[in-house]
Amino acid sequence: MQGLITLDFGNSNPHAGLFQKVDGKWDLIKVVPFNELQIYTNQLGMSANNSSVVLCEVKSREEELAPLAEQGYLITRVKEYWRGTRFAGMPVNYAKTLGEDRLIEAFYCYKKEKIPTLLIDAGTFVTMDVITENGFMGGYIIPGTEAYFSTYGKGEQLKDVPLTLNFKHQLPQETADAITESYSAFAALAKSLISEHKIQKIVLTGGLTTLWEGFFTTEKTGLVVEGHPHLIHWALQYWMTTQIEPL
Ligand SMILES: Nc1ncnc2c1ncn2[C@@H]1O[C@H](COP(=O)(O)OP(=O)(O)O)[C@@H](O)[C@H]1O
Numbered sequence: 001m002q003g004l005i006t007l008d009f010g011n012s013n014p015h016a017g018l019f020q021k022v023d024g025k026w027d028l029i030k031v032v033p034f035n036e037l038q039i040y041t042n043q044l045g046m047s048a049n050n051s052s053v054v055l056c057e058v059k060s061r062e063e064e065l066a067p068l069a070e071q072g073y074l075i076t077r078v079k080e081y082w083r084g085t086r087f088a089g090m091p092v093n094y095a096k097t098l099g100e101d102r103l104i105e106a107f108y109c110y111k112k113e114k115i116p117t118l119l120i121d122a123g124t125f126v127t128m129d130v131i132t133e134n135g136f137m138g139g140y141i142i143p144g145t146e147a148y149f150s151t152y153g154k155g156e157q158l159k160d161v162p163l164t165l166n167f168k169h170q171l172p173q174e175t176a177d178a179i180t181e182s183y184s185a186f187a188a189l190a191k192s193l194i195s196e197h198k199i200q201k202i203v204l205t206g207g208l209t210t211l212w213e214g215f216f217t218t219e220k221t222g223l224v225v226e227g228h229p230h231l232i233h234w235a236l237q238y239w240m241t242t243q244i245e246p247l
């Protein structure tokens, strides 16, 4: 058996993807919180003898990573291959400060989709990136719902309004709706990107995927909208096995 552990160290919820190559084909066996990784590698018979590790980090967690290095795992880091301008043949029209998560997911879309794609990773922050046959074209960083709605804590009459993430997609006529529905301003930004860049496909990932799906399914746009819950792990697996070492 050959294994690959993909690590996504985002701003919250660091997690790991456990891949195994079975009959020449890579399967994602499980995605687990990083602090439970050891339990599952033991269960699945994965070790430094048969598996390697690939890491995408937006937030450094060196101390938590140390035990893996001590066990002898070879850790490939996306950051060591990202020097700006181009990444594995993909032109990148963005500063070198581009987050590794955005980079690696965009690379996957660039290679797999071949049509103008809007990639939305709705996590702690929401990123909205445009990928075309010309590469990574740029994108926005907007607050995730937790960060966004915490702003209302500054308003005396707004701070205690109970909110549910239930969108009505209508002109609000009471306070809770007026706050909640305002988040759809970001969906309006996505829609303007769609027309400006002739987007044919939207790829959604991250913890808030379902919420974002709701923004696009209320309209008949003719666009393909695809939820890809473990995009980051598949993107890391794809990059690792095609660009770094054909495992
Ligand atoms: N199952 C879920 N249902 C609703 N919200 C979720 C769920 N899982 C995560 N979230 C929300 O998604 C955000 C984190 O998304 P995630 O993609 O895990 O983060 P990161 O971008 O840091 O990796 C948080 O705001 C959290 O509230």
Ligand SMILES: CC(C)(COP(=O)(O)O)[C@@H](O)C(=O)NCCC(=O)O
Pocket: 010, 011, 012, 058, 097, 098, 099, 100, 101, 102, 121, 123, 124, 125, 126, 127, 141
């Ligand atoms: C934009 C992000 C905060 C998103 O991180 P996430 O919410 O997925 O953890 C991350 O990609 C990041 O820190 N980027 C660096 C700045 C940039 O991409 O321009």
